[in-house]
Amino acid sequence: MLHIYCPHCQELREEEEFHCSGEAHIARPLDPDNCTDAEWGEYIFFRKNPRGIQHEMWYHTTGCRKFFNVTRDTQTYEIKEVYKIGEQPKVVAEG
Amino acid sequence: MSEATAPEKEVTNVAVMNQLPSGDIRAESPLHHAELDKLAARNPRAGGVILRELKLLGHLTLRGSQDNQSFMDGCAAVFGIALPTKPLTSVEKGSVSIRWMSPDEWLVVVPGDQAFEIERSLRAAIEGHFQVVNGSGGQTLIELSGPNAVDVLKKSTVLDLHPSQFPVGKVAGSVFAKATAVVRRSGEDTWELVVRRSFADYIWLWLQDASREYGLVVKA
Numbered sequence: 001m002l003h004i005y006c007p008h009c010q011e012l013r014e015e016e017e018f019h020c021s022g023e024a025h026i027a028r029p030l031d032p033d034n035c036t037d038a039e040w041g042e043y044i045f046f047r048k049n050p051r052g053i054q055h056e057m058w059y060h061t062t063g064c065r066k067f068f069n070v071t072r073d074t075q076t077y078e079i080k081e082v083y084k085i086g087e088q089p090k091v092v093a094e095g
Numbered sequence: 096m097s098e099a100t101a102p103e104k105e106v107t108n109v110a111v112m113n114q115l116p117s118g119d120i121r122a123e124s125p126l127h128h129a130e131l132d133k134l135a136a137r138n139p140r141a142g143g144v145i146l147r148e149l150k151l152l153g154h155l156t157l158r159g160s161q162d163n164q165s166f167m168d169g170c171a172a173v174f175g176i177a178l179p180t181k182p183l184t185s186v187e188k189g190s191v192s193i194r195w196m197s198p199d200e201w202l203v204v205v206p207g208d209q210a211f212e213i214e215r216s217l218r219a220a221i222e223g224h225f226q227v228v229n230g231s232g233g234q235t236l237i238e239l240s241g242p243n244a245v246d247v248l249k250k251s252t253v254l255d256l257h258p259s260q261f262p263v264g265k266v267a268g269s270v271f272a273k274a275t276a277v278v279r280r281s282g283e284d285t286w287e288l289v290v291r292r293s294f295a296d297y298i299w300l301w302l303q304d305a306s307r308e309y310g311l312v313v314k315a
Contacts, residue, residue, distance in 0.1 A: 008198055009267070010182045014253040016270050062275045063268045064182075064197035 005082045008064045021057040023047050024069045051075060053093035057085075111218065113211040114229055122207075124150035125235040125295035135315040142310030143243030146302060149236040149287070153210025155203040156196075157217070159225035169220035173213060174203065185266045185279055194266040194279060194289075202277065202289065207231065233292050237302070240285040243309035248286060250305045254278060272301040 002015040029035040029043055048054070054074050059067050071080040071091045080091040116122045126148050159166035161180055171177040176188040178201050185194045190209075194202040205213050210229055217227050239247060245256055254269045255261060266279045274297060277289035290298050303311060 008182065013269070016253055062270050064200075065268075066197055 002077065002079065004058065004070065004079065006060050006063060006066075007068050007082050007084050008060065008066045013060070013063060017060060017062045019059045019061045021059050021067065024055040024057045050093065053080065053091065055089050109218075111211070111214055111229075114231060115208060115211065122151055124148060125290075125292040126150065126237075126299055128296070129299055131313050132315040134313040138312050139310060140312070142306075142312040143241050144239060144247055144302075144306040144309050145241040145244070145312045145314055146306070147238045147240075147314040149238055151207045152231065152236060153205040153207045153213070153229065154231045154234055154289075155205065155210060155214060155217075156228045156230050157201045157203055157226070158199055158228075159221070159223075160199055163223050163225065165222045166225045169217060169222075170201075173216045173220055183265055183267055185264050187264075187281075192279075192281075194277065196266075196268065196277070204236065234289055235292065235295055237288045237290060237295075237298070238281070238285065239288065239302070240282070241309075241312070242284060243306070244284060244286055246309060247302065247305045248278065251301065252276070252278065256280075258283075272298060274298060 003012050004015060004018055005012050006018075026043065029039050032040065051074060053071060055069055055071050057067055058070050059065070067085055069083050069085060069087070069089065071083075071089050072078065073080065081089065083089060127150075131146075131148055157170065157178070159170075161167060161178075167178060174188065174191050174193065176186050176191070176193070178193060179186045179195045181195070182198070183195060185192060187193075190206050192204045194204070196202050203213075210231055214227055214229055248254075248256055252269050252271050254267055261267070261280055263280050263282060266277060268275065268277045271278070271288065271290070274290070274294040276294075276298065279287045279289075281287050288298070
């Protein structure tokens, strides 16, 4: 069970209250009508799925109903940091 | 999709209607079928948990930016008290209580017959981008009190309810049983749950079961 800090409620809550919405910082092609199938496919289907540091989006479903980002180690499940949408992570994977 | 965008002024002229039934139409709370008043009449006098439905109140959901001065000032003027900006807090003045729901959302509970008037006052007082929705029919308030009320809540939610973590006045939305509820501590031993209409019956059944070992007293 993860103990997750919600940056909007500003306190730690149980994982049960949240929903993980997958990888963060995925940019939608600016002009979907004129991008290539490869670009669109990349956007829709392909994810990094790293072993180690991952940035992911979480949703505080039963609380404030806001999205935010979490940097988490996929091997240890350790949450390195929590930051709001629009902000950049401080902890990033090396190399 | 319409190409034309409505002029700024019309945004505040959205259709609002009084949702309060009048004449022969009877208003029924989400727990109307549970006949709490009949249960209250033949109840035991003592028990560790006292349950009461605060029914047919006006529930207004307010959304707006804390940076919009007109929004913050307008709300303060209409309610006579400023919106709580500190996360997970609530304020109360007379018959009005305001719960912080998220940084740009508040739930205002008012007497049922004042909801329409307050909604209109807000629309008149506030300029700019904001939203007020009367959701009175969609949810209800259940009040739990008594020395064992907190024990019933501990069975139902993952929130930390210790007084050091959950002081009087705190509000938190969380999972409740297998549904959700917005929990507010309104007194040392008094708790208020905002539950959805569709979950009200389930939560009522759950609360009866969870409070059986302490003795449940239903108040009308």
